[in-house]
Each structure stands twice: as structure tokens, then as C-alpha cells.
Amino acid sequence: MQYVGIITQQERNNRLSILLLLLFPLIILGIVLLFFVIAMYFNGPVYDINGYPVEGLDWNSILDYYVAAVPWVIVFVGIWFLISYFSNVSLIRHATGARPLERKENPHIYNMVENLCMSCGMNTPKINVINDPELNAFASGIDEKSYTITLTTGIIEKLEDDELEGVIGHELTHIRNKDTRLLIVSIIFVGILATMASILWNVLYYIPARRSNGKSGAVIMGAMLIALVCCGIGYFFTILTRFAISRKREFMADAGGAELTGNPVALASALRKISAEPGLTNVKRDDVAQLFIYHKINGGNLFNHLFSTHPDIKERIRILEQF
Numbered sequence: 326m327q328y329v330g331i332i333t334q335q336e337r338n339n340r341l342s343i344l345l346l347l348l349f350p351l352i353i354l355g356i357v358l359l360f361f362v363i364a365m366y367f368n369g370p371v372y373d374i375n376g377y378p379v380e381g382l383d384w385n386s387i388l389d390y391y392v393a394a395v396p397w398v399i400v401f402v403g404i405w406f407l408i409s410y411f412s413n414v415s416l417i418r419h420a421t422g423a424r425p426l427e428r429k430e431n432p433h434i435y436n437m438v439e440n441l442c443m444s445c446g447m448n449t450p451k452i453n454v455i456n457d458p459e460l461n462a463f464a465s466g467i468d469e470k471s472y473t474i475t476l477t478t479g480i481i482e483k484l485e486d487d488e489l490e491g492v493i494g495h496e497l498t499h500i501r502n503k504d505t506r507l508l509i510v511s512i513i514f515v516g517i518l519a520t521m522a523s524i525l526w527n528v529l530y531y532i533p534a535r536r537s538n539g540k541s542g543a544v545i546m547g548a549m550l551i552a553l554v555c556c557g558i559g560y561f562f563t564i565l566t567r568f569a570i571s572r573k574r575e576f577m578a579d580a581g582g583a584e585l586t587g588n589p590v591a592l593a594s595a596l597r598k599i600s601a602e603p604g605l606t607n608v609k610r611d612d613v614a615q616l617f618i619y620h621k622i623n624g625g626n627l628f629n630h631l632f633s634t635h636p637d638i639k640e641r642i643r644i645l646e647q648f
Contacts (some may be wrong), residue, residue: 349514350402355399356518356559361387363551381382402517409513410467417465420613421605423453423475434481438474438493445585447501450474459604460484463497463616467506474500475602484595491582492599495618504574504618512612515560519612522556525549554646575636589648593599596645600638 361486365387409416428435430622434452442449444447450464450472457477466472474496579596583589599619614620619638 329431333488349510350399352559352562353398353402353514353518354395356395356555358387358391359558360552360555361390361394363555405517406513409516410509413465413467413482413513414471414473414510417475417613417616418453419477420610421455421608423455426452426454431481434476437486437490438497441490441494441497441524441585445501446495447497450497450500452476454478455605457604457607458482459602460599460601461605462496462599462618464499464505465509465616466500467509472500472505479602479604481597484598485591487586487591488587488589488595488598491588491593492618494582494585495578495592496582497585499574499577501581502574502577504578508616512615515612518556518560522553522560524555525553575641576644579641580648582646583645588629589645592640593645596638596642 362382364383402478426434431454438452439449446641448469450466451474453473453475455461455475455477458479460477460483462474462476462480464472464474474493476492480492484492579592581594586592596619600621603617603619603621605614605617608614
């Protein structure tokens, strides 16, 4: 398999980062517009000055409401994004239970990472560890200060050195290609919509319409239900956007790891062992789980495979063995 040059991949991911930064806010603004359109449609007929019902939607009213709401939406999403963007390290640590690996705790791992970094001329990232007897790893971070490679205790203990080097090379390639920054942006925007949908769902569940009085209660519940549907639609489109960029990055990182270590067969062997016991079952956030070198699909139906963020592990192994 031919590996695309590192500069080419960096430029591609930079373009995708900009596209995502533009696309996700547009999706959110589109959801807000859809909310007002649906709400106006179910609000009942609009009458002209003579008292006759007007056919179609009152677009002037819709746009008035929309223009008034847009600044608030932009401020809300902007603040949320900035907080999440610059607190991504703590977010991922909290979701995975990772902790810093001290050099004195395992100097061998530090030497391995530093040697690979020197061979490709990159700065050494931070190293974290997760107390999990099974095998997995991932890279994260948005800049030189936050780039991190995280390994489970199981992958450190159970893989041979050449296999572990292949895994580390894979994760270093994610950092070199700026995949991690791209995925952090994706995680944040998907998280915004998922949280909005979750909040609306809980409100709908715990505050039923019968607790409100008359028509006003029904209108409020209807508006909230419409908002929930809009969030669901937006969430679906953001998931599609994320999946469109996820699978190829894994093939590229595999190729980069193989090129960096000069041993594609060792990485293939590591992937085979990882797929047998991937661990990290305590991580409940699928958006964070997409960072893992192997993300196990729950269920084997076509739908799950179609919307998986990772390519089939057998195909990855096959390509590496033919590298």
C-alpha cells in the first residue's frame, strides 16, 4: 500500500478542520431555522389584515424570530466550543480514566517513544496510561502542549517490543497528520448536539404536558418536541460528517506506523492481538472511543458496520501484511 506523504496528509486534515469548523455551525444554524419553520407550521393558520387565512408559511415572522435567535445561538455554541476545545485533555482523561505515566515508572516506554520521535523529527508527546489489563491505545491533543499517547497497562505488558513500537508509530502518525485535532473538533460539535438532545429528552420525560395548564402547556411541549427532533436530525448529519473522515485516517496511520518502524508485519500482529481483547469497556462515550486504535463494534449487523468509525480490522491486517 502506498503511503500518502505526511505533508499532503497534514494539508488535507487542515482543510478538513476548517471545513468542519464551518460545517458544524451551519448545521446548528440550520436546525434553529428548521425549528422555527416547524413551530410556525404547527402554530396554526396566519391571517391577513382582512381576517382571511393565508396559505403557506409566514416567512416574515419566521425570519424575524430566526434573526433574533441567531446571535444567542452563536454565542452559546462559541462559548461551549472554546471551553471544550481548551479543556479537551481533562475531558478525555475523565472519560477514559487515564493518568500520566512517570518516566521512572517505565523508562523503557519513554525510550521507545523518544527513539521513534527522533527518527521522524517530531517532539515527544506526553505519555498516559490506563489501568486496564486488556489491549488498546490512542493519541489525543490539539497542539504541542497537549499531544498525548495513551496506552493501557495490558498493551504494555502483553505485546512484544516490535509490536508495541508499531502501535506507538501508528499513534505518532495520528499526531503528525493532525488527525487528533481534527477529531477533537468533531467530538466537540457532536457532543454539543448530543447534549442538547439529551437535555430536551429529559425535560420532555420529567415534565409531561399534563402538569401544564391547557393550550399553553401543549404548545410548550410541542415546541420542545420539535426542538428534540431538530437536534436528532442535526446529530445524524454531524455523525455522517465525522464518519466520512474517520476510516481513511486509520489506514493512513497504519501505513505511517509501518513506514516509521519499518515493520508492518509487527503492527499487523499487534492489531490481531488487540482485536481479541480490546478493553476500555468502561468508556461509555462513543465520540471518545473513536480515538482508540481499535473500536469494537457492538453487534455484527450491516447498520453497525456501515456507521463504524473504524475500517474492518481484518482488512487493516491484510493490507499491512501486503505492505
